[in-house]
Amino acid sequence: MASVRVAVRVRPLSQREKDLSAKVIIQVDGQITSVLSTKENFSCMNGELSGERVKSFSYDFSYDSMNSTSLNFVTQEKIFKDLGTDVLQAAFEGYNACVFAYGQTGSGKTYTMMGNPGDYGLIPRICEGLFHHIGGVLQKDKASFHMEVSYFEIYNERVRDLLPSTETQGCELRVREHPKDGPYVDALSRHQVQSYTEVGQLMQEGNKRRATANTGMNNVSSRSHAIFTIRFIKAMFDGELPSETVSKVHLVDLAGSERADATQTTGIRLKEGANINRSLVTLGIVISTLADLSVSGGIKRKQSFVPYRDSVLTWLLKDSLGGNSKTIMIATISPADVNYSETLNTLRYASRAKNILNKPTVNEDSNVKIIRELQAEIARLKALLSAGNQMPSFEQPSGSSVEERLHQDEARVQELTKQWASRWKEIQTILGEDAVALRKEGIGVVLDSQIPYLIRIDEDLLSTGVVLYHLKEGITSVGAGGTKPEQDIVLHGEALQREHCVFENQRGAVTLVPLPGARCAVSGMEVTQPYLLSQGVNIQLGKATMFHFNHPQEAAQLREKRKSGLFVPSNSAAFSVETFSDFRLWMPFLQKHKNRNPVGFDALIKHS
Numbered sequence: 001m002a003s004v005r006v007a008v009r010v011r012p013l014s015q016r017e018k019d020l021s022a023k024v025i026i027q028v029d030g031q032i033t034s035v036l037s038t039k040e041n042f043s044c045m046n047g048e049l050s051g052e053r054v055k056s057f058s059y060d061f062s063y064d065s066m067n068s069t070s071l072n073f074v075t076q077e078k079i080f081k082d083l084g085t086d087v088l089q090a091a092f093e094g095y096n097a098c099v100f101a102y103g104q105t106g107s108g109k110t111y112t113m114m115g116n117p118g119d120y121g122l123i124p125r126i127c128e129g130l131f132h133h134i135g136g137v138l139q140k141d142k143a144s145f146h147m148e149v150s151y152f153e154i155y156n157e158r159v160r161d162l163l164p165s166t167e168t169q170g171c172e173l174r175v176r177e178h179p180k181d182g183p184y185v186d187a188l189s190r191h192q193v194q195s196y197t198e199v200g201q202l203m204q205e206g207n208k209r210r211a212t213a214n215t216g217m218n219n220v221s222s223r224s225h226a227i228f229t230i231r232f233i234k235a236m237f238d239g240e241l242p243s244e245t246v247s248k249v250h251l252v253d254l255a256g257s258e259r260a261d262a263t264q265t266t267g268i269r270l271k272e273g274a275n276i277n278r279s280l281v282t283l284g285i286v287i288s289t290l291a292d293l294s295v296s297g298g299i300k301r302k303q304s305f306v307p308y309r310d311s312v313l314t315w316l317l318k319d320s321l322g323g324n325s326k327t328i329m330i331a332t333i334s335p336a337d338v339n340y341s342e343t344l345n346t347l348r349y350a351s352r353a354k355n356i357l358n359k360p361t362v363n364e365d366s367n368v369k370i371i372r373e374l375q376a377e378i379a380r381l382k383a384l385l386s387a388g389n390q391m392p393s394f395e396q397p398s399g400s401s402v403e404e405r406l407h408q409d410e411a412r413v414q415e416l417t418k419q420w421a422s423r424w425k426e427i428q429t430i431l432g433e434d435a436v437a438l439r440k441e442g443i444g445v446v447l448d449s450q451i452p453y454l455i456r457i458d459e460d461l462l463s464t465g466v467v468l469y470h471l472k473e474g475i476t477s478v479g480a481g482g483t484k485p486e487q488d489i490v491l492h493g494e495a496l497q498r499e500h501c502v503f504e505n506q507r508g509a510v511t512l513v514p515l516p517g518a519r520c521a522v523s524g525m526e527v528t529q530p531y532l533l534s535q536g537v538n539i540q541l542g543k544a545t546m547f548h549f550n551h552p553q554e555a556a557q558l559r560e561k562r563k564s565g566l567f568v569p570s571n572s573a574a575f576s577v578e579t580f581s582d583f584r585l586w587m588p589f590l591q592k593h594k595n596r597n598p599v600g601f602d603a604l605i606k607h608s
């Protein structure tokens with residue numbers, strides 16, 4: 001059992017509060033957050049709040065982020081060190097984890113969870129920390145990792161994918177329940193990620209899609225609950241024994257609770273506000289019920305019904321609240337007297353949440369679990385044999401000896417371990433090392449990559465392979481080869497020099513640099529000087545070696561511009577420029593031969 005850990009964070013006075021000449025009524029001292037009642041005249045002696053009108057609450061952490069010049073000022077970094085590192089540890093140990101930010105609108109939830117460029121919040125820091133730790137563990141142990149992220153929002157009680165595939169774009173997704181794994185969002189896209197840069201791009205993409213609006217309380221107020229989920233798998237051999245743990249980390253930025261009069265909302269905003277408040281009220285009831293249950297030591301369990309299903313939010317967070325998860329709540333508050341009642345509500349809410357007891361357990365892969373159980377059984381049988389007991393035990397099928405049973409178990413363990421190891425090897429080689437994701441879309445196979453890349457356009461009619469070259473950060477050298485060190489991409493074709501050109505990728509800006517005397521052309525125009533490439537151009541090297549250049553990030557930006565009407569394609573070719581960044585292989589035969597391996601073509605995926 002583990003209690004939900006609770007932290008409270010006070011933000012600085014906002015401009016609006018300063019304009020209202022608002023007074024600071026919050027004081028933080030160690031783990032205690034105190035609020036001074038505005039109901040009566042209060043006095044503040046020597047900067048200390050005191051007297052009956054002060055209400056004090058104790059939490060696991062109380063963070064004062066009111067004044068950056070104060071000695072007690074708590075930075076984003078400190079919050080990550082206190083709370084984020086626990087999440088990293090949970091993920092590496094195979095526990096589910098959840099961090100959710102709760103508080104009045106404009107109190108600093110998004111700032112704490114996401115932060116601003118250069119002053120990142122928990123979500124980016126946790127993702128960065130995961131990759132940092134992976135690097136460390138890879139050097140120490142021979143472990144393999146697989147990481148996927150998904151990002152969705154609950155807006156007006158509807159679930160929307162914030163990183164949709166073409167199939168889920170604009171669709172309302174349904175929540176279903178798995179008999180073992182619990183509630184989940186059906187058809188939600190999951191994106192395999194290889195680096196922090198990739199996660200950062202996905203986060204940015206999702207944040208842009210999130211429903212926000214300018215309200216009376218916050219210029220960029222989140223009108224939805226956003227859930228960023230990381231699925232993290234760690235696999236390794238622990239001696240002879242395989243070990244595989246799966247952890248799900250939910251990072252939740254809730255929409256703010258609000259009063260219609262304070263936010264001056266009407267129309268759509270009012271409807272959004274009503275839905276937001278409704279789900280937060282349900283969250284409050286769930287928290288209260290669970291807290292009561294824990295305090296009563298489960299005595300009330302029979303009478304108490306936890307209304308998880310009353311809102312999509314609580315239904316999807318079922319495991320995080322009272323279930324299999326290590327959970328942290330961050331309550332954000334304003335320091336100003338004008339927000340007294342909302343602040344007091346938040347502090348009470350947070351105080352109740354401290355009493356919730358969760359039951360986190362390590363999530364082990366089911367096959368690995370079977371292998372472990374069989375190993376234990378083998379040890380038991382071996383002990384029986386060495387004790388000279390050859391009698392069939394009552395557990396054995398009649399007639400089979402301990403020896404026979406031992407051999408069967410050993411063979412099964414060997415087979416399962418082989419299957420498990422080869423599945424991991426396959427994942428690593430197909431998806432892991434190449435930073436490429438293959439997925440089926442209708443009768444086609446879509447090859448997604450977040451890194452800029454070249455696709456070889458082969459003129460040879462008999463060539464059936466597809467070659468993709470990643471243009472990693474830094475320099476990729478290209479030429480006919482035979483050099484020392486060897487070129488990153490070795491090509492065979494007419495008029496290609498041994499060292500022909502380089503592609504320089506500097507933070508996503510890719511430049512083609514022709515080497516002296518080399519024949520290079522971009523979109524049919526000869527290039528002799530460094531040339532900055534843009535999404536969708538065709539590149540010719542030598543006499544007839546052709547490539548198509550794709551820049552997935554730039555294409556995503558162009559798609560956004562097209563949506564907002566800023567990007568008007570001047571001709572049909574320009575239109576194809578931003579749609580070609582997923583490389584699609586249309587394979588009509590797949591429909592006829594459904595059982596064939598969907599990636600059973602001789603795709604040559606080469607990364608530089």
Ligand SMILES: Nc1ncnc2c1ncn2[C@@H]1O[C@H](COP(=O)(O)OP(=O)(O)OP(=O)(O)O)[C@@H](O)[C@H]1O
Nearest residue numbers: 011065105106107108109110111218221222255256
């Ligand atoms: N600790 C902090 N330090 C500095 N600025 C902060 C802090 N917390 C919040 N802010 C600023 O206050 C404003 C409101 O914060 P934010 O958008 O995070 O609130 P919110 O609780 O997510 O609001 P909503 O529920 O309306 O989405 C933002 O401009 C943000 O940059």
